Amino acid sequence: MAEEKIKKVSIVVSKGSLEGIYPGLIMANGARMEGMEANLFFTFFGLEAVLKNKMDKIKVATVGNPAMHLPSLLGIIPGMSAFATSKMKKEMEKLDIPPVGEFIEMIHDAGAKLYACKATVEMFHLTKDDFCGQVEAIIPVGKFYEVSAGGQIIFT
């Protein structure tokens, strides 16, 4: 028997590293490509993905990540994170995965809604002006559950 299709997803992006941000963006974009409704909620360091001055400076974490197969002591060398990031970005470009800024714009234009977490915005002393124009609103968690109603919630 065919399972009922997923019609709506709300994805929480809570991390600010390249590997923390992209999965959520790819999932949100992929949801729209499949005709699903999609919301993105950026919280804590995940906010970097939608901050005007930070979104295109996102880097891979080279310390404390065993899957990098790089000893943490080497990971702290200045420029190591920038190097790993540039290598990874090249591979992503080959797959036509856009830089964060362009991807956010595409996801927004595809009809997904983007929100920033109110508690983090207040904690970091940010205002709406610090965010890219694609961010719909700064909302508290209660409102997030309201916009997520009837769909699946995915935390990344």
Place this chain on the structure above:
Amino acid sequence: MAMKNLAGKTVEVNDEGFLANPNDWTEDMAPELAKEEGINTLTEQHLKVIRFMRQDYKEKGQIPTIRRIKNASGVGVQDLYALFPEGPAKKAAKIAGLGKPVGCV
């Protein structure tokens, strides 16, 4: 695989209705394929996207992604979703007689 009659020609299609061989496609099949996707009238703008995809596939050997279509054809993402609701990449590829896109973006 099943056979199907499109614009007076019998072609092979997969179980989702995508043409098995892109070379079987002719532009007069597009309106019938579009109807299957719920698009009753193909406008010039639809055809612009479809022709771009055909051309790009011919040159690059792969089905263009939404990003590729946006950056190289001049039709923006918002317009693509308006032209091919609920999934421009797959719908446009199907109407253009190409296979089903398998990429993640």
